[in-house]
Amino acid sequence: MVEQKETIFDHWQRPLKDLRISVTDRCNFRCHYCMPAEIFGPDYPFLKRDELLSFEELNRLVSLFHRVTSLQKLRITGGEPLMRKDLPQLISLLSQTTKIEDIAMTTNGVFLPRYAKELKEAGLKRVTVSLDSLDSEKFGKINGRGIGIEPVLKGMQAASDAGLGVKVNMVVQKGVNDNDIIPMAKFFREKGYMLRFIEYMDVGTSNGWKYDEVITKQEIIERINEDMPLEAIKPAYVGEVASRFKYKGSDDEVGVISSVSDAFCHSCTRARLSVEGSLYTCLFATKGHDFKKLIRGNYSDEDIMNEIKNCWNKRDDRYSAERSLDGNTKREKIEMSHIGG
């Protein structure tokens, strides 16, 4: 008989459906909006290997989440997830143990030519590759390492050739890459990869975020619309974070993730497992719940499942919605590279 699960809801009646797992705090890029080079320099205290959850520990924890919540999706992220050694082994463990079909990864794409095939064979379904400009010089400045666009485009191609679904994320910053909105939209429409523009967010505390640097969803859509008329389409499922648009007269789509100008907290079904094994129930949280302590302590599966339920039941996060109301961004927040985007 199939085990019937009760649905666990948080304070605002949101179930947990989507778990994002940060597998490393390290990255080969230094994007200034995420890991600015002046802060994440050669002496930065990145975590040591034994401070990260092992693949076996992660697999046990994710299986327990799956048993006790409505979990349907996993996303592997970081830092740069492909800097974690033997990552396909983790994908393979997770897909075999949990049987969750929807396993995706967010990556800067540079290591995909090396790993795409292995990842696909291990059970990965989709990748989202981040690229903020088609101008190699500008992109090199944004990523802080002078890396041009070719390795990223090759990564996308390798993923597609391996049979992985490919989407593209572009963080838009006023005066930095807003001129690239139209060229990116045209290029990826032609390529057939769905592009999602992300409003620059006040995540973490090291990027010196200012509201003036945000280009809102409305501005992005208006700009594209002048060139290529768009029409809004309904979300594919409840809790989809990107607002979706279709180029009129075609089935080609583009999306915008509007965490700043149009918060979607009411339907947020995501939790994040940080690189040090803490559960964060909001991207902008100050504190997590330490599951590494439980996994490494003498706690039974029942104990850990009860703790998962407790954390989710107590969750009342709606940071972006509150920020829209009072404009306050001043809380102490965990860094994106720890919690995963």
Ligand code: SAM
């Ligand atoms: N390294 C991988 C990558 O860049 O795709 C995965 C981790 S990265 C933290 C995940 C996503 O978060 C990326 O698409 C990145 O562009 C986005 N991101 C990072 N900092 C951001 C910020 N301040 N505002 C909006 N998006 C951000």
Ligand code: SF4
């Ligand atoms: Fe690295 Fe991704 Fe952050 Fe850029 S956005 S610094 S690629 S983790």
Ligand code: SF4
């Ligand atoms: Fe979810 Fe927090 Fe983002 Fe709101 S601000 S959508 S609660 S992660």
